[in-house]
């Protein structure tokens with residue numbers, strides 16, 4: 001899974017409605033994989049990203065490239081868009097755990113695929 | 124997940140392909156358990172063969188995706204093998220499906236995909252610009268659950284975002300002819316006599332190619348019978364392929380095999396292999412059935428029918444939609460309008476637009 005996908009995931013255990021984002025990453029194995037730059041996508045993402053959560057997540061993964069706050073000219077800042085592209089689209093989580101900060105539910109990532117299924121009593 | 128079968132044209136006269144009324148009176152089963160047994164478990168087991176028959180995008184879906192503005196972000200809910208995820212490379216599409224075996228295929232193809240339940244999507248609210256639900260909602264067992272599936276998609280799509288929904292039609296007159304008075308049916312999936320899956324023409328990885336070569340080699344050594352195809356299935360299970368991590372306790376219904384009947388030991392041997400295979404806890408679901416118990420039950424059911432020989436067929440549950448029914452479900456959500464509707468390839472479809480947050 002790409003880091004962008006981590007930024008759209010929240011815990012969905014029944015009743016877990018607050019403080020359920022972002023899922024905390026642990027024991028993560030990362031992999032870089034080149035992808036074609038899509039500026040339309042990146043600009044669209046600027047309005048959707050939880051930027052603060054993205055930066056915090058990256059710091060825990062020792063990815064220090066992103067500025068702490070979203071540049072005012074982000075949409076037309078080529079240098080920034082390049083970095084954003086590399087971070088959210090080319091950085092893959094191959095394996096690891098994603099833990100809900102609220103209810104501590106653990107979601108596993110294996111072979112790059114998150115398993116977000118819940119047990120019956122959690123739905 | 125789609126509903127037509129490339130071999131159906133030639134197999135339409137095959138009695139194993141005839142749908143039967145859904146047994147609505149199954150004792151002591153919750154809707155979740157029924158969907159587990161008659162939908163999820165089946166797709167887990169048939170995933171490789173199912174995927175091999177699913178490569179050609181339906182034109183309406185393709186057009187919907189190609190008309191989306193560049194950079195839009197979409198969710199393919201119930202994406203199966205991910206055949207729509209890469210249709211428009213200017214979009215970013217995230218696939219999800221209940222079947223981890225189908226999602227593994229998406230992963231091998233480099234698609235962004237995850238395992239999750241359509242009634243409990245793990246996404247932030249209003250994140251997506253659009254969503255598609257192709258041949259998925261007809262697998263939910265009650266009108267309430269079908270509406271809930273639409274509601275859940277509306278939750279994750281932004282206001283103004285569109286959702287394309289396809290469901291199987293009761294009125295279809297193509298490959299299958301349904302009793303127009305029975306909307307809830309079992310539709311059998313028979314593994315091919317000789318598996319020669321057609322190549323995926325979009326993104327076929329070398330790894331997948333190797334797996335298919337093994338499948339072909341296996342089927343050539345098997346007899347031309349359904350028991351042969353079960354051999355193939357159980358051998359696949361032993362491979363380090365997608366099926367190897369599956370829980371394979373799918374409903375195997377022992378239907379009369381007629382001219383293709385086989386009382387060869389291989390039939391029971393492969394059934395035993397199925398039953399003996401170790402369920403691996405790939406999903407958090409606790410309702411996975413026990414293969415031994417399942418096979419025993421269904422064997423005794425076959426005996427009750429007076430059958431001594433049997434061939435395994437995988438029954439999937441479908442709710443067949445009559446004209447206007449899909450629109451009626453959408454209207455119930457009270458926060459979406461219908462933009463366009465149509466009928467294509469045995470399916471009713473509609474494009475829905477989210478009109479308000481709640």
Ligand SMILES: [Zn+2]
Nearest residue numbers: 011016100103
């Ligand atoms: Zn939680």
